[in-house]
Amino acid sequence: MSFTDKVKNKAENAVGVAKEKAGAATGDRELQAEGKAEQSKASLKDAGEKLKDAAGNVQDAFGGSKG
Template sequence: MSAMDKMKNKAEELTGKAKETTGDATGDRDLQAEGKADQTTGNLKQAGEKVKDVFE
């Protein structure tokens, strides 16, 4: 996994966490759900990159 991909995926995960936290604090369920989705996407991308690394 390239370092740039790792940083992008981690940034997406952290952005999602921030959105989720903000949604929790403000009672905005849409923002909270969007944050969780962003975190999941970031985690899945990281997992996909790890699988690619195994086969390279």
């Protein structure tokens, strides 16, 4: 996972947390749900990047080349 991807995912998660908290504070359930959705999206992206990294590590362990 590139550093840029990590930063983007963390930023997206932080925006989601802020929206969720703002929605909770104001009673705006739609904003709260939007925040939770953004957090989930960021988590899925992060998991996908980790999976790609793991696949690359397995390939390296068996002497394969990334490509």
